[in-house]
Each structure stands twice: as C-alpha cells, then as structure tokens.
Amino acid sequence: xxxxxxxxxxxxxxxxxxxxxxxxxxxxxxxxxxxxxxxxxxxxxxxxxxxxxxxxxxxxxxxxxxxxxxxxxxxxxxxxxxxxxxxxxxxxxxxxxxxxxxxxxxxxxxxxxxxxxxxxxxxxxxxxxxxxxxxxxxxxxxxxxxxxxxxxxxxxxxxxxxxxxxxxxxxxxxxxxxxxxxxxxxxxxxxxxxxxxxxxxxxxxxxxxxxxxxxxxxxxxxxxxxxxxxxxxxxxxxxxxxxxxxxxxxxxxxxxxxxxxxxxxxxxxxxxxxxxxxxxxxxxxxxxxxxxxxxxxxxxxxxxxxxxxxxxxxxxxxxxxxxxxxxxxxxxxxxxxxxxxxxxxxxxxxxxxxxxxxxxxxxxxxxxxxxxxxxxxxxxxxxxxxxxxxxxxxxxxxxxxxxxxxxxxxxxxxxxxxxxxxxxxxxxxxxxxxxxxxxxxxxxxxxxxxxxxxxxxxxxxxxxxxxxxxxxxxxxxxxxxxxxxxxxxxxxxxxxxxxxxxxxxxxxxxxx
Amino acid sequence: xxxxxxxxxxxxxxxxxxxxxxxxxxxxxxxxxxxxxxxxxxxxxxxxxxxxxxxxxxxxxxxxxxxxxxxxxxxxxxxxxxxxxxxxxxxxxxxxxxxxxxxxxxxxxxxxxxxxxxxxxxxxxxxxxxxxxxxxxxxxxxxxxxxxxxxxxxxxxxxxxxxxxxxxxxxxxxxxxxxxxxxxxxxxxxxxxxxxxxxxxxxxxxxxxxxxxxxxxxxxxxxxxxxxxxxxxxxxxxxxxxxxxxxxxxxxxxxxxxxxxxxxxxxxxxxxxxxxxxxxxxxxxxxxxxxxxxxxxxxxxxxxxxxxxxxxxxxxxxxxxxxxxx
Ligand SMILES: Nc1ncnc2c1ncn2[C@@H]1O[C@H](COP(=O)(O)OP(=O)(O)OP(=O)(O)O)[C@@H](O)[C@H]1O
Ligand SMILES: [Mg+2]
Numbered sequence: 123x124x125x126x127x128x129x130x131x132x133x134x135x136x137x138x139x140x141x142x143x144x145x146x147x148x149x150x151x152x153x154x155x156x157x158x159x160x161x162x163x164x165x166x167x168x169x170x171x172x173x174x175x176x177x178x179x180x181x182x183x184x185x186x187x188x189x190x191x192x193x194x195x196x197x198x199x200x201x202x203x204x205x206x207x208x209x210x211x212x213x214x215x216x217x218x219x220x221x222x223x224x225x226x227x228x229x230x231x232x233x234x235x236x237x238x239x240x241x242x243x244x245x246x247x248x249x250x251x252x253x254x255x256x257x258x259x260x261x262x263x264x265x266x267x268x269x270x271x272x273x274x275x276x277x278x279x280x281x282x283x284x285x286x287x288x289x290x291x292x293x294x295x296x297x298x299x300x301x302x303x304x305x306x307x308x309x310x311x312x313x314x315x316x317x318x319x320x321x322x323x324x325x326x327x328x329x330x331x332x333x334x335x336x337x338x339x340x341x342x343x344x345x346x347x348x349x350x351x352x353x354x355x356x357x358x359x360x361x362x363x364x365x366x367x368x369x370x371x372x373x374x375x376x377x378x379x380x381x382x383x384x385x386x387x388x389x390x391x392x393x394x395x396x397x398x399x400x401x402x403x404x405x406x407x408x409x410x411x412x413x414x415x416x417x418x419x420x421x422x423x424x425x426x427x428x429x430x431x432x433x434x435x436x437x438x439x440x441x442x443x444x445x446x447x448x449x450x451x452x453x454x455x456x457x458x459x460x461x462x463x464x465x466x467x468x469x470x471x472x473x474x475x476x477x478x479x480x481x482x483x484x485x486x487x488x489x490x491x492x493x494x495x496x497x498x499x500x501x502x503x504x505x506x507x508x509x510x511x512x513x514x515x516x517x518x519x520x521x522x523x524x525x526x527x528x529x530x531x532x533x534x535x536x537x538x539x540x541x542x543x544x545x546x547x548x549x550x551x552x553x554x555x556x557x558x559x560x561x562x563x564x565x566x567x568x569x570x571x572x573x574x575x576x577x578x579x580x581x582x583x584x585x586x587x588x589x590x591x592x593x594x595x596x597x598x599x600x601x602x603x604x605x606x607x608x609x610x611x612x613x614x615x616x617x618x619x620x621x622x623x624x625x626x627x628x629x630x631x632x633x634x
Numbered sequence: 635x636x637x638x639x640x641x642x643x644x645x646x647x648x649x650x651x652x653x654x655x656x657x658x659x660x661x662x663x664x665x666x667x668x669x670x671x672x673x674x675x676x677x678x679x680x681x682x683x684x685x686x687x688x689x690x691x692x693x694x695x696x697x698x699x700x701x702x703x704x705x706x707x708x709x710x711x712x713x714x715x716x717x718x719x720x721x722x723x724x725x726x727x728x729x730x731x732x733x734x735x736x737x738x739x740x741x742x743x744x745x746x747x748x749x750x751x752x753x754x755x756x757x758x759x760x761x762x763x764x765x766x767x768x769x770x771x772x773x774x775x776x777x778x779x780x781x782x783x784x785x786x787x788x789x790x791x792x793x794x795x796x797x798x799x800x801x802x803x804x805x806x807x808x809x810x811x812x813x814x815x816x817x818x819x820x821x822x823x824x825x826x827x828x829x830x831x832x833x834x835x836x837x838x839x840x841x842x843x844x845x846x847x848x849x850x851x852x853x854x855x856x857x858x859x860x861x862x863x864x865x866x867x868x869x870x871x872x873x874x875x876x877x878x879x880x881x882x883x884x885x886x887x888x889x890x891x892x893x894x895x896x897x898x899x900x901x902x903x904x905x906x907x908x909x910x911x912x913x914x915x916x917x918x919x920x921x922x923x924x925x926x927x928x929x930x931x932x933x934x935x936x937x938x939x940x941x942x943x944x945x946x947x948x949x950x951x952x953x954x955x956x957x958x959x960x
Contacts, residue, residue, distance in 0.1 A: 179846065200851060201850075202849035202850075204849075211847065213843075217841055219844045220907065221839070221840040221907035226833050230837055230844070231849045233830035233833050234830070234834050234845070235849065238829060238830070239829065239830045240829060241827070241828055241833055242828075
C-alpha cells in the first residue's frame with residue numbers, strides 16, 4: 123500500500139469525448155510529490171484535455187473518472203476550485219488580458235478572489251515587482267500586456283501561475299514560444315520549485331527538454347496512457363516509438379543541392395526595415411542577401427533579433443524605409459500584403475492565435491481562405507473544388523481529425539499549426555517565408571512537415587526559414603544568415619555540427 | 635513608487651485633459667454665437683438634460699467594459715418608471731397614494747429583474763447580448779405602453795402636495811436627480827477604478843479565457859453587471875417620474891444611442907477591456923452641450939442630429955488613431 127502522501131495527484135479512469143471524438147479513454151495518471159513529471163504524446167493525443175480537466179477548466183461532470191489530490195478526492199468545477207487546492211495551470215494557448223498591465227495580470231487570480239478589496243495601482247505594481255525580482259523574471263510590472271512579445275506573454279502566464287504558490291504546477295508546452303536563455307530560466311525556476319517540494323507536470327514535444335528536466339514521464343497515445351517511465355529508463359528513440367506507435371526513421375530528409383548557377387529569385391540590397399515600435403526608426407542596420415531558386419535560406423538569431431520583422435516587412439506588414447528589392451531580377455516594392463502576394467511571397471506566422479487562423483470556421487475554409495477567388499466561378503463558390511484542394515493538404519500534413527468540416531477551434535494546438543502551414547502552401551507562393559513552422563508540432567508530424575518543406579524547395583520554389591530550434595534550422599537550410607545586436611553578423615553553412623557556432627554568433631560572441 | 639504614482643496621475647490627466655479642452659472649446663464656440671449660453675440657468679438645463687440617461691449609463695459603461703451590451707436601458711427605464719408610478723398612485727384618491735420614495739425602490743427592483751432576465755438569456759441561452767437586449771427593448775417598451783393604456787400617469791407627488799410639501803421649494807428634492815447622478819457616478823467610478831472588481835471586469839472584456847484561467851467566475855461577474863445595469867436603468871426611470879411628477883411611455887426613447895455615444899466619447903472601448911466612468915461624465919456633458927448649444931444658436935433641428943453623429947464618428951477615429959500609436 124502506498125502512503126496517501128506519496129502522490130501529489132492521481133487521476134483515475136478519466137474518459138472524455140467531444141461529440142464523436144474520444145479525447146481520453148480510461149486514463150490513469152499518477153504523479154509523485156515533489157517531482158517534475160513529463161507528459162508527452164503526439165498532437166491530439168489528449169495532453170491538453172487531461173490537464174484542463176485537472177485544472178478545473180473542464181468542470182466535473184463533463185468527463186468521467188476521479189481526481190485525487192494529496193490523498194483527497196477533489197471535485198473541480200472551475201479554475202478557482204483547482205487553485206484553492208493548490209493546482210495552477212499555464213495553458214497552451216496565450217491567455218493574457220491585453221488591456222491590463224503585467225502586474226494586474228499576475229495578480230488577477232488574487233484580485234478575482236477579493237473583488238471588493240480596494241485596488242491601488244502602485245501597491246499592485248510594487249508587490250508584482252518584488253515577486254518578479256525574487257524569481258529573476260525579466261518583466262516590467264507596469265507595462266501594458268498588449269506591448270509584450272509572444273515570448274514575454276508566455277513568461278507572464280508562467281509568472282501568474284507561480285504567483286499562486288501552487289502545490290501542483292501544470293505547464294502545457296511552455297517552451298514553444300521561448301528560446302535559449304528563457305528556457306534555461308524556466309528550468310531554473312521549475313527546479314527551485316521542486317526543491318520547495320512543489321510538483322510540476324510538464325508538457326513538451328522536445329525530447330531534449332524531457333531528458334534534461336523530468337524525473338519521470340507518462341506517454342499518451344490516442345487518448346490512452348501507453349506507459350509511465352522513470353528517468354533511469356529514458357531513451358529518446360524508445361520514447362518516440364512509444365509515442366507514435368512505430369519507429370520514427372530519419373527526422374530530417376536528405377538535402378538537395380542548389381548550384382551556384384541557380385537563378386536568383388529574391389535579391390535584397392541594403393534593406394532598412396522600420397522598427398514597428400518606433401515609427402521612422404530603423405530596426406536593423408542595412409543588410410543584403412540573395413535567395414536562389416530551390417534554396418532554403420535560414421534566418422538565425424535569438425528571439426527579438428528582428429527576423430520576424432524582416433519577413434513581415436517583405437510580406438507588406440511593416441514598412442521598408444530604404445534599400446532595394448528585386449524578384450526574378452525586377453525591382454519591386456511590398457507596400458501591402460496583396461502587393462507582396464502578387465510578387466509570389468507567402469508567409470506563415472508564428473502567432474497563429476492572433477493572426478493565423480479563422481478559429482470558428484472549418485478546416486476546409488481555413489485552407490482555402492487565401493485562394494477563395496480562384497475557387498469562385500461567376501461569384502459562386504465551387505464547393506467541390508474547395509473540398510478537393512483542401513483534402514490534399516489535410517492528407518499530406520496529416521491533420522487530426524481527418525475531417526475537413528471540423529472547426530479549427532476544436533483542434534489540438536499542433537494540428538492548428540498544420541492548418542496554418544497548409545493555408546499558405548495552397549497559395550502556391552514562389553517565395554515561402556516560414557516563421558517557426560513547427561511550433562508545438564509533435565515529432566512525427568515534424569518529420570512530415572520537414573519533408574513537405576524540402577519537397578517544396580526541390581520542386582523549384584524558394585524558402586526563407588526562421589526557427590528557434592537550431593538543429594531544425596541547420597538541418598533544413600542550405601545556409602543560415604545570422605542576426606545579432608541589430609545587424610547581420612554573418613553566415614553559417616548547413617549541418618547539425620555547426621550548432622555551437624550558430625549559438626555563439628547569435629549571442630554576439632564571435633564576429634563574422 | 636512616487637514615479638509610478640505621478641505617471642499614473644499624468645496619464646489619466648493627459649487622457650481627460652484632451653477631453654476637457656475639447657469641451658471648453660465647444661462651449662466657447664457656442665458662447666461666441668450666443669453669450670447667454672453660459673449663464674447659470676442654461677448650465678443647469680444642460681445638466682438637467684443629461685441626468686436621467688446619465689444615471690442609466692453608469693453601470694452600462696461597466697457592462698460594456700466587460701465585453702457585453704445592453705440596448706434595453708431606455709425601455710427598461712420606461713417600464714420601471716411606469717410600474718413605479720402605478721405603485722405610488724395606486725388607489726382611488728390621494729389618501730391611498732404611497733410615498734414617492736417607495737416608487738424609487740419599485741423602479742430599482744423592476745430594473746434589476748429585467749437585468750437578470752437579460753443575463754439569463756445571454757449567459758444560459760448563449761444569445762449574443764446585442765440581440766438578446768434588442769428583444770428585451772421591444773418587450774419592455776410594449777409593456778410600458780400597454781400597461782397604462784398609452785396614457786401618461788401623473789399625480790406622482792400629489793400626496794406630498796396634500797401634506798404641504800412643495801417640491802420646487804426644497805433644494806434637496808428639486809436637485810434630487812442630480813444628486814443621484816453624482817452619487818452613482820462616484821460609486822461606478824470607485825467600482826471600476828478603485829476595487830479589484832473593476833480590474834476583473836476589464837480582464838473579462840479583454841480576454842475571457844485569461845479571466846477564466848485566473849479563476850474568475852465569468853458568468854457570475856457578468857450576471858452581477860447585467861443586474862446592476864438593469865437596476866441603474868430602473869432607477870433612472872423612477873427618478874424621472876420622481877422629478878417630473880408624471881411619466882409618459884416615450885420616456886427613455888433613444889437613450890441607448892445617446893448613452894453608447896457618451897460612453898464611447900468618454901474613452902470606453904466598445905470591444906471591452908477598457909472603460910471609464912469619469913470619461914462617461916465628460917461624454918454626457920459634451921453631447922448635451924452640443925445639443926443645447928445648437929438650440930441656443932438656432933441650428934435647424936434636422937442638422938442637429940447629423941452634427942451629433944459626425945462628432946461621435948470623429949471621436950471614434952481619433953480614439954483608434956491614438957490606440958495605434960501607443
Ligand atoms: N473543444 C473541442 N471540441 C472538439 N474536439 C476537441 C476539443 N478540444 C480538443 N478536441 C479533440 O480532442 C483531442 C485531444 O486534444 P488535445 O488538445 O488534448 O491534444 P494535445 O495532446 O494537447 O495535442 P497538441 O500536442 O497538439 O497540443 C483531439 O483530437 C482534438 O481534436
Ligand atoms: Mg495541447
């Protein structure tokens with residue numbers, strides 16, 4: 123018999139369906155007190171659903187099974203109930219109140235519990251700043267949340283959850299919009315919490331993070347727990363094959379050659395991009411590069427190094443202050459998105475929540491949204507053609523469920539990302555700009571997406587790739603140009619062995 | 635800390651100073667045309683003109699900050715005022731009349747019930763609040779017309795007259811409606827800006843999921859706000875009967891648009907997340923000044939509505955531009 127205090131939490135025989143979709147069936151999850159427990163599985167395996175049940179976001183009665191927290195049966199009807207027994211969650215989706223300050227967001231749970239207490243801005247800011255500095259969290263408490271970057275918002279959500287002083291902390295893919303140092307910081311914080319006896323459930327698709335951080339893991343596949351493994355049994359290949367139910371094979375497809383004689387598709391000369399936060403000011407020093415037909419060109423750097431702004435400027439979102447752009451040898455401008463699309467640019471956003479998807483529409487309509495004009499004849503939508511065009515991408519990208527009519531809001535995070543990808547591929551762009559294309563995508567689907575990208579380039583299209591996952595960037599790109607400290611600091615050849623060099627250049631430790 | 639404090643002050647001053655400057659400008663323009671525009675009597679009439687819709691708009695501002703709407707405030711006021719009047723002048727003669735004070739309670743009660751029904755339809759029936767409250771507007775308006783048979787109800791204060799209380803000679807009674815407006819504005823402002831509740835309301839309007847994840851019972855908070863909005867509208871109707879001594883079913887007609895225009899002019903976001911009750915006060919003053927001013931300088935009534943609409947539009951555009959810059 124186990125002592126009741128051995129487990130911080132037990133979820134017993136949990137089942138939940140959404141209509142006809144079975145998200146979880148008879149799931150048992152046990153997490154020992156004071157450990158960091160990994161929860162892994164493919165997109166749509168049911169990880170987020172399980173954790174939403176645990177944190178009260180799916181109230182008791184919308185699923186079957188039992189939750190036992192610290193030896194006591196818990197009936198959770200809201201996030202408030204979960205918080206009051208010490209469970210707090212950082213959900214996968216970005217949920218931050220933009221019109222509030224950082225401090226107000228952090229203190230929101232507390233304020234919500236004491237609605238009639240007097241609110242004093244200065245007091246809230248002061249307490250938040252004390253809390254933030256005690257955990258070394260680099261956020262300014264009196265800043266408006268709307269001015270934060272995606273990564274900062276993620277950090278804000280983590281701060282909000284920790285501020286509640288939980289006994290069990292649930293982190294649902296917290297690292298998917300973070301990079302290097304931020305992830306290191308998060309791990310530090312998680313270990314500090316562990317030393318205080320706090321239990322963490324940690325969801326990720328990145329195996330190296332599991333190996334580095336977790337004491338044990340549970341693997342979910344198709345709504346069922348496949349197995350639970352302790353740290354001593356961690357073996358990446360084995361974990362992955364448990365996750366996907368087969369051996370993965372090669373993650374990265376072989377690279378094709380692009381000759382020096384391949385025509386230059388995009389030529390950028392002394393480009394100056396406007397800083398979106400400071401109108402009229404340049405974001406980076408002028409830079410130049412060439413992109414050849416069939417080439418995958420990586421843009422390397424840390425988050426905030428300006429890579430996203432560069433591709434957004436090329437896509438007509440931000441202003442270009444100076445410099446020359448040539449596509450197929452013809453000088454062009456990108457003053458608006460439609461102008462940019464007409465020159466053959468396609469763009470896949472890193473922020474699917476804010477600008478990537480129509481959440482209340484079906485998968486089908488999301489795929490075809492940008493080609494709707496091609497699908498209409500005499501102003502009538504050709505439904506048959508809409509379907510067949512969409513089905514191609516539903517299949518190649520292995521979206522789950524394989525149902526064109528499913529609404530995008532019902533998809534798991536990783537599957538939403540696949541829809542974002544398909545939505546842009548379908549426009550047949552000659553220059554595809556990918557900003558974190560595999561964010562939140564599981565490893566088997568990653569392999570699929572890599573194959574799709576490489577096939578796309580092989581067919582004679584060109585790709586600009588941004589990724590914070592350096593191995594991915596180095597394995598897919600033919601070469602990587604690196605931005606650091608507001609300028610282009612050089613170029614690195616393809617190949618996983620160059621990861622360290624890329625890192626050093628990105629943090630500005632070497633000069634070109 | 636001192637820095638945060640001064641920044642906070644200077645921010646709110648900057649936001650409101652633009653509005654106050656604009657208001658003074660408008661008053662100045664009218665006064666140049668017709669100096670009589672700034673004498674005591676006409677200022678009082680400006681204030682009196684915005685009192686009732688103002689009372690109804692305060693909690694509506696907070697409701698809109700939470701991301702919901704209530705179009706039925708005017709009709710609610712009409713029905714609540716009518717029922718209040720019927721309750722007070724119930725019997726055969728003056729001797730049967732109830733105290734005018736009790737009518738205020740009836741008005742608040744009726745308004746609250748209407749607000750709760752709105753909340754039920756929106757939150758349990760999952761109907762968008764814009765549509766649900768339009769339906770309520772029609773229902774309440776019809777009842778307010780039908781119940782008194784389309785006739786005005788008068789004699790609300792007859793019992794006081796019989797006792798020798800002269801309404802017009804009591805400073806307190808004469809200005810009671812203005813006092814109610816001032817009190818409700820102070821209450822609303824404190825609720826929105828000086829309590830945790832106000833921050834929670836803004837968070838709901840800004841991002842419902844963020845609020846939910848933070849442990850906020852979103853539906854409970856919204857129910858309270860619908861009830862408060864209803865109560866405010868009912869109070870506005872009852873205070874109107876109280877002030878004029880009678881009520882006609884057309885009371886409250888068009889309030890919804892005036893209220894929403896004043897709320898927007900005051901810097902509250904129609905998308906939720908950001909609201910200001912002090913701003914509302916400014917918005918009301920501006921709307922009413924323009925309305926009275928146009929009468930004072932003799933602008934064609936047809937044009938008055940057009941000009942009002944144009945000013946609301948201009949404010950919206952300025953508001954959008956300002957938001958883009960920051
Ligand atoms: N609101 C919903 N309505 C309908 N189906 C849903 C809903 N939420 C989740 N599902 C379905 O339940 C299954 C499990 O989804 P869940 O979000 O838990 O996956 P996940 O393991 O977190 O995946 P990911 O790694 O992509 O985040 C999926 O098939 C998904 O489509
Ligand atoms: Mg998930």
